[in-house]
Amino acid sequence: MKFNIDKSERYTILTLNEDNLNSILAPDLKSEFIFFRNEGVRNLILDLNHVKYVDSSGLSAILTANRLWKDYGAFILAGAHSPSVKKLIEISRLESILTIIPTVEEAIDFAFMNDLETELTKDAEE
Numbered sequence: 001m002k003f004n005i006d007k008s009e010r011y012t013i014l015t016l017n018e019d020n021l022n023s024i025l026a027p028d029l030k031s032e033f034i035f036f037r038n039e040g041v042r043n044l045i046l047d048l049n050h051v052k053y054v055d056s057s058g059l060s061a062i063l064t065a066n067r068l069w070k071d072y073g074a075f076i077l078a079g080a081h082s083p084s085v086k087k088l089i090e091i092s093r094l095e096s097i098l099t100i101i102p103t104v105e106e107a108i109d110f111a112f113m114n115d116l117e118t119e120l121t122k123d124a125e126e
Contacts, residue, residue, distance in 0.1 A: 048078065
């Protein structure tokens with residue numbers, strides 16, 4: 001699996017440099033997600049700008065990440081521009097479950113805002 005990782009204090013970007021997110025890549029991607037979560041990554045951005053096709057195994061990997069970050073931080077899907085990827089998300093009715101942001105830059109802004117909101121909520125509770 002070819003990918004790049006860009007780590008920051010508030011977020012990590014995993015850019016998938018593959019055309020297809022399928023059953024061959026999905027297990028490795030799930031492992032990476034678990035590694036990032038165990039490492040304490042609060043906000044994970046999955047950049048799909050290079051991905052042209054996602055099958056059900058790839059979708060399962062994405063849903064695994066969404067579940068791992070629920071109630072912990074944010075899992076953000078960015079750059080899902082391919083018509084077939086958009087259609088799969090639409091058909092699966094996942095646009096209401098997943099956090100889907102058009103660009104990586106906007107996803108970074110979302111991660112910052114998510115962190116600030118978490119910090120403010122935590123301060124208000126104390």
